Amino acid sequence: MRFEGEHLYKDEIDSKLEKVTLQMSYRICHVSSCREFYAVADMLQAMKVTNPPKPRVFNKTQLAQFIQKQGLKTGEPYDLPETLSISDKALLKDGYGAWLTKRDFKFNHIESLTAPHLVEQYLYGKGLGTEIEGLLLSSTLKWKSKGAYHNALNRFIIFGLVPNALISFKWDSIGKNYPEAETPKDTIIKRGRGGKDNRKSRTQFRGITTLDKKNIAEVVKQWIREGRKLSKRKVFESFQDTFQVATVIRTVGEHDIPYYELLPPEERISRRMFHYHFNRIFSRAEQLEMKVGTFKFKKDHEARQGTALDGIVGASHRYEVDATVLDLYVKYPYIKDARYSMGRPTLYFVIDVYSTMIVGFYLGFGAPNSDGVAQAMVNACMCKVQFAQRYGLFIDECDWPAFFIPREVTIDNGTEYPNKLVASILKSTLGIKAFNFTAVYRGDAKGTVEGTFNTFNGEVAHFQPGSIFKEVDRTEQHPSNQAVWDYNSLVRKIINFIILQNKSAKRLKKLNFEAMVDDIDISPESIFLHSLEEDMDGGRKTTPHDEAMLRWAFLPEEEARVRPNCVFFNGLEYHHPHFREEGLYQVAALEGTFPIIVKRVKDWTNHIFCRVKSKGNGTKLKYLTLTLKNPNNGSPYWGMSWDIVAHQLEWLEMKVVAHEEYAARLRQHIRSMDETEFDRLMGQIALLPENERKSIVPRIKEFQAIGKKLNTLTHARDVMVALGFEGEAVEFESQQELTTTEGF
Structure with missing residues (x-):
C-alpha cells in the first residue's frame, strides 16, 4: 500500500x-x-x-x-529539508525574521485554497481557476497573476502541505555565498560596510579577502605561540603593523631610518571587519581557551559529560580521591607573641561515589603528592576514633562509620600519583580490583569529590578569618595576617564538617528502590550503610591491625639495588643489619647487584622501607626500616625532602660533567707544554754523539751524589735567604756554581 x-x-x-x-x-x-x-x-x-x-x-x-x-x-x-519543521522562534533567534514576513505574505494569498477539498479539486478535478480569479479581484491581496498562485500552491503541496514550504530552503545562507577575492589585488566583489557606494558608511575600507582571513588566523596563532595574553585590540594592532603598513626609508642626518605609514583605507580592512571575522574564524570556546590557557580551560571551562556512577554497584565499590589547596591561611601556633602563618594547606578528600559520603581526608602542606593520597586513603579505610583523639576531638565509631576497604580507587593521572608507581600490591594485599587514573583536569571524571571541595570552600573556608575567596586589593591587609585557625584546630573543624555533611546532606536522587521500600533517611551516611548491607554484603571492614598493611599498600613501589656495601636508592646509600645478617651484601659482592622493592615518604630522606619474610616463618612478612648511611653525622642529605635531594643530585651531576670537561681541557693544555719541553730536550740530545752502548751508563752513582749535594745546598740557600742572610746567600750561590762546574 x-x-x-x-x-x-x-x-x-x-x-x-x-x-x-x-x-x-x-x-x-x-x-x-x-x-x-x-x-x-x-x-x-x-x-x-x-x-x-x-x-x-x-x-x-x-x-x-x-x-x-x-x-x-x-x-x-x-x-524533507529541515526548514519545513523549524520553529518561528528559532528563525527569530537567528535573525531571519524577514523570512517569516515573506512566508506569511505568500501564505495569506493561498490560505483559502489550502482546504483539503480544494487541494483535491486542484490536483484531481477541474482545478481552481474560478477561485483564483476571485482572489485576483480582491482589493486586499497584492498578486495580480494566476501564475503566482499556482507557483505558491505547487510548492505548498510538494513540500508537505505546511506554511514553511514557502520559505527558501537556502534561507540561512542568503547573502553569504558572494564570490570572495583571493587577494587585495583581485576585483573586490563585496565592499566593506555600506556597500559599493558607501551609503551607510563614512569610511572607504575595502572588503575582506581569503588572504586577509589567513593572515588573521596566523597573527592570532603566533600571538598564542609566544605565550601572550589574548587581547583583540592588541592582536588587531599586530595584524595592522604586519599587513597594513608600508615602510618608507627616510634620511635623517647621516642615518637612514625606516618609517611606517598606514596604507590608505581603500587598501585596508577596518577594525570592525577584523573583529567580525576574528569571531567567525575562532569560536567562543577557542577564544576563551586562548585567553585563560589550555590547562585552566580544561579544568574550569570545558564541557563535562562524564558521570561518576558508571559501573558502580553500591557503597564502598569506588572511592574518589582528589586534592586542592584551601582558600584559607593557617596560623603558625609556636610563636605566642606575634601572628604568623604557615601558608595555605592542601586538603585531600576521599569520597564514596555511590552515596557521596566523605570516608576519609588528609590535611598537609606542599603541592599534592602521592604521600598525601596515601595518608588520605589509609584514613578512609581505618576507624576514625583514635585519629580524632590525636587532635583532641572525642567521637564514637557511629559518628563517622567509614572504615571499609573499597573495590576501586579513582585519582588524577597527574604528578600526584604516577601510574608506574602503582603495582599489583593493591590487588593482592587489599583486594582493590582497579586503580583508575583520570585524565589531568578532567573534573567530570571525579565529579563527586570536586563538588565536595566546592561545598567546603563555599560553606566553611570562605567565611573564616584568613580566607581568600575574593581578589585582595593592594590597599587591604593580606589575609595571611588574619589567620586564626592553626593546624590542629582546622583538622577538628574539618572532622566536624565531615560528620555534619555525612549526616545532614540531602541525597534524594541516590535512593534506589530497596532504600525507598526500607524507608531509610536521605543522608549520605544512611545510604552508605544501607547499601553496604544490601548491595555489598557488609563490605570489607578493617581492624587496627590492618594499619601497617594499608600504609604499606598505598605507598608507591620503587626499586633499589643491593650493593656490597649498601642498599642504593635514588643516589643515596641505606643500611639495615638484616642485609648483613642474611649475607645479602656478600651475595651482591660475589654475584653482582640485585634489585629489591622499597617504599618511601617523599618528605623525608632519613629512611626507606622494605618488606621481607620473617625468620622461621616462610609466610609471615615483616617490615624493615632502612636508615640513610650518615658517617660522623655528616651526610648532606640527612633530614631533607626528596625534592630537594633530587635537585641537589642533579646539580652534582652537572658539576661532575663540568669538572670532567675542565679536566679534559686542562689535560690538553698540560700536554701542549709537556710536548714542547720534550721536543726541546730531544733537540738537545740530537746534537750529542750517538750512544751505541748496551751496558748500564757509567758514573751513575757519582752523578747521583752530586745531585744529592746540589739538593742539600739548594735547601740551605733557601733557608738562609728566608732568614735574611742575603750576602752569604750570594757568596754561597757562587760557590755552588763552582762546585757544580768542578763536579762536571
Missing part, C-alpha cells in the same frame, strides 16, 4: 567516488481521500528550482506500472 510522503527512487553506487547517487527521486506528496489517485512530484527537479511544477497524477494501476517500468525502490519515507 502506497502512503503519503513515500519515497520512490532509483540509486546507483559510484565505485570511483565510493558513494551512492540518486538517478531518480519521486515523492508521493498527496493521496486522494478515496485512495485511488496519487500526486507524485519529481524531487530532483523540485529541489533545484524556486517554483517547481505541479505534481503528476497517477491512479493505482498507472503508479504500479510506473514503479515497475522505472525499477524504483519503495517503502521508505522521503526526508
Whole structure:
C-alpha cells in the first residue's frame, strides 16, 4: 500500500567516488481521500528550482506500472529539508525574521485554497481557476497573476502541505555565498560596510579577502605561540603593523631610518571587519581557551559529560580521591607573641561515589603528592576514633562509620600519583580490583569529590578569618595576617564538617528502590550503610591491625639495588643489619647487584622501607626500616625532602660533567707544554754523539751524589735567604756554581 510522503527512487553506487547517487527521486506528496489517485512530484527537479511544477497524477494501476517500468525502490519515507519543521522562534533567534514576513505574505494569498477539498479539486478535478480569479479581484491581496498562485500552491503541496514550504530552503545562507577575492589585488566583489557606494558608511575600507582571513588566523596563532595574553585590540594592532603598513626609508642626518605609514583605507580592512571575522574564524570556546590557557580551560571551562556512577554497584565499590589547596591561611601556633602563618594547606578528600559520603581526608602542606593520597586513603579505610583523639576531638565509631576497604580507587593521572608507581600490591594485599587514573583536569571524571571541595570552600573556608575567596586589593591587609585557625584546630573543624555533611546532606536522587521500600533517611551516611548491607554484603571492614598493611599498600613501589656495601636508592646509600645478617651484601659482592622493592615518604630522606619474610616463618612478612648511611653525622642529605635531594643530585651531576670537561681541557693544555719541553730536550740530545752502548751508563752513582749535594745546598740557600742572610746567600750561590762546574 502506497502512503503519503513515500519515497520512490532509483540509486546507483559510484565505485570511483565510493558513494551512492540518486538517478531518480519521486515523492508521493498527496493521496486522494478515496485512495485511488496519487500526486507524485519529481524531487530532483523540485529541489533545484524556486517554483517547481505541479505534481503528476497517477491512479493505482498507472503508479504500479510506473514503479515497475522505472525499477524504483519503495517503502521508505522521503526526508524533507529541515526548514519545513523549524520553529518561528528559532528563525527569530537567528535573525531571519524577514523570512517569516515573506512566508506569511505568500501564505495569506493561498490560505483559502489550502482546504483539503480544494487541494483535491486542484490536483484531481477541474482545478481552481474560478477561485483564483476571485482572489485576483480582491482589493486586499497584492498578486495580480494566476501564475503566482499556482507557483505558491505547487510548492505548498510538494513540500508537505505546511506554511514553511514557502520559505527558501537556502534561507540561512542568503547573502553569504558572494564570490570572495583571493587577494587585495583581485576585483573586490563585496565592499566593506555600506556597500559599493558607501551609503551607510563614512569610511572607504575595502572588503575582506581569503588572504586577509589567513593572515588573521596566523597573527592570532603566533600571538598564542609566544605565550601572550589574548587581547583583540592588541592582536588587531599586530595584524595592522604586519599587513597594513608600508615602510618608507627616510634620511635623517647621516642615518637612514625606516618609517611606517598606514596604507590608505581603500587598501585596508577596518577594525570592525577584523573583529567580525576574528569571531567567525575562532569560536567562543577557542577564544576563551586562548585567553585563560589550555590547562585552566580544561579544568574550569570545558564541557563535562562524564558521570561518576558508571559501573558502580553500591557503597564502598569506588572511592574518589582528589586534592586542592584551601582558600584559607593557617596560623603558625609556636610563636605566642606575634601572628604568623604557615601558608595555605592542601586538603585531600576521599569520597564514596555511590552515596557521596566523605570516608576519609588528609590535611598537609606542599603541592599534592602521592604521600598525601596515601595518608588520605589509609584514613578512609581505618576507624576514625583514635585519629580524632590525636587532635583532641572525642567521637564514637557511629559518628563517622567509614572504615571499609573499597573495590576501586579513582585519582588524577597527574604528578600526584604516577601510574608506574602503582603495582599489583593493591590487588593482592587489599583486594582493590582497579586503580583508575583520570585524565589531568578532567573534573567530570571525579565529579563527586570536586563538588565536595566546592561545598567546603563555599560553606566553611570562605567565611573564616584568613580566607581568600575574593581578589585582595593592594590597599587591604593580606589575609595571611588574619589567620586564626592553626593546624590542629582546622583538622577538628574539618572532622566536624565531615560528620555534619555525612549526616545532614540531602541525597534524594541516590535512593534506589530497596532504600525507598526500607524507608531509610536521605543522608549520605544512611545510604552508605544501607547499601553496604544490601548491595555489598557488609563490605570489607578493617581492624587496627590492618594499619601497617594499608600504609604499606598505598605507598608507591620503587626499586633499589643491593650493593656490597649498601642498599642504593635514588643516589643515596641505606643500611639495615638484616642485609648483613642474611649475607645479602656478600651475595651482591660475589654475584653482582640485585634489585629489591622499597617504599618511601617523599618528605623525608632519613629512611626507606622494605618488606621481607620473617625468620622461621616462610609466610609471615615483616617490615624493615632502612636508615640513610650518615658517617660522623655528616651526610648532606640527612633530614631533607626528596625534592630537594633530587635537585641537589642533579646539580652534582652537572658539576661532575663540568669538572670532567675542565679536566679534559686542562689535560690538553698540560700536554701542549709537556710536548714542547720534550721536543726541546730531544733537540738537545740530537746534537750529542750517538750512544751505541748496551751496558748500564757509567758514573751513575757519582752523578747521583752530586745531585744529592746540589739538593742539600739548594735547601740551605733557601733557608738562609728566608732568614735574611742575603750576602752569604750570594757568596754561597757562587760557590755552588763552582762546585757544580768542578763536579762536571
